[in-house]
Amino acid sequence: QVELVESGGGLVQAGGSLRLSCATTGRTFSLNPMGWFRQAPGKERELVATTNWNGGATYYSDSVKGRFTISRDNAKATLYLQMNSLKPEDTAIYYCTADTRTNYGMTYVAPEFDVWGQGTQVTVSS
Numbered sequence: 001q002v003e004l005v006e007s008g009g010g011l012v013q014a015g016g017s018l019r020l021s022c023a024t025t026g027r028t029f030s031l032n033p034m035g036w037f038r039q040a041p042g043k044e045r046e047l048v049a050t051t052n053w054n055g056g057a058t059y060y061s062d063s064v065k066g067r068f069t070i071s072r073d074n075a076k077a078t079l080y081l082q083m084n085s086l087k088p089e090d091t092a093i094y095y096c097t098a099d100t101r102t103n104y105g106m107t108y109v110a111p112e113f114d115v116w117g118q119g120t121q122v123t124v125s126s
Helices: none
Strands: 003-007 010-013 018-025 034-039 046-051 058-060 068-073 078-083 092-098 120-125
Touching (some): 018 034, 018 092, 018 120, 034 068, 046 068, 046 078, 058 068
Parallel strands (some): 010 120
Antiparallel strands (some): 003 018, 018 078, 034 046, 034 092, 046 058, 068 078, 092 120
């Protein structure tokens, strides 16, 4: 069974850091673009960051640029999101995702990602 399993979420004070991990099982995603999205209560799911197959290309939303870093370790079949200088507005459920229909390229929009994790809650207190 193909799965993406997120971990590393939790409660942190503003200004703190968290590192999210996304473990992949069931197949290899080593050639596929992957990303992180988030969804806050009452809001639409939004892109946080994406990366190409080897981490050589990355893209960040303006709201997290300079604070978050996306990376991947294909040998460990794991995607990461390092989140620094967290703000209360970063509070959301964070989802890991992969676009299995694209090899080597980049993917930026939610409908083009076809495999999703269950999400991990990140709460930032003020």
